[in-house]
Amino acid sequence: MEKKPTTLFVVAAALTNESGAILLQKRPDHASMGGLWEFPGGKVEAGETPEVALARELFEELGISVNLQDLIPETFASEPLGERHLLLLLYRCVTWEGTPTPHFASEIAWVHPNDMAALPMPPADYPLVERLKRI
Ligand SMILES: Nc1nc2c([nH]c(=O)n2[C@H]2C[C@H](O)[C@@H](COP(=O)(O)OP(=O)(O)OP(=O)(O)O)O2)c(=O)[nH]1
Numbered sequence: 094m095e096k097k098p099t100t101l102f103v104v105a106a107a108l109t110n111e112s113g114a115i116l117l118q119k120r121p122d123h124a125s126m127g128g129l130w131e132f133p134g135g136k137v138e139a140g141e142t143p144e145v146a147l148a149r150e151l152f153e154e155l156g157i158s159v160n161l162q163d164l165i166p167e168t169f170a171s172e173p174l175g176e177r178h179l180l181l182l183l184y185r186c187v188t189w190e191g192t193p194t195p196h197f198a199s200e201i202a203w204v205h206p207n208d209m210a211a212l213p214m215p216p217a218d219y220p221l222v223e224r225l226k227r228i
Pocket residue numbers: 103104105124125126130131132133134135136179181215216217218
């Protein structure tokens with residue numbers, strides 16, 4: 094019988110500063126996809142809307158607070174991820190409270206989409222970056 098992959102719902106943010114650079118964080122070496130640069134975010138938990146999940150993740154991972162209405166849908170990725178299928182919703186956010194501070198990531202950096210090709214990222218992120226370059 095054909096295997097039916099479980100869809101993994103992930104939300105992430107393109108936190109964008111005044112010069113158009115976007116915050117990326119480096120996954121810790123011991124994590125899955127360790128050492129890769131990603132958009133901050135994570136899995137949507139049961140009972141959460143995607144926006145509530147993203148606001149929670151941004152607070153947990155970076156210590157910043159966002160208003161749900163400031164999370165603007167930007168683009169998404171739909172890609173196989175091991176035995177699962179990843180659906181990653183990317184939101185744009187230009188307004189938040191607090192200074193992003195890495196709580197789990199090994200590093201954070203502000204990177205212009207044109208410079209992201211130089212960084213190793215999860216495979217699902219490359220099409221997202223291409224989209225961000227054209228916006
Ligand atoms: N936050 C985030 N996750 C991403 C990106 N690209 C990408 O493939 N992912 C994947 C990595 C993870 O499998 C999943 C995010 O979940 P998470 O960050 O809460 O997961 P985790 O480290 O606990 O992951 P896992 O070991 O359970 O797979 O989405 C991205 O740009 N940002």
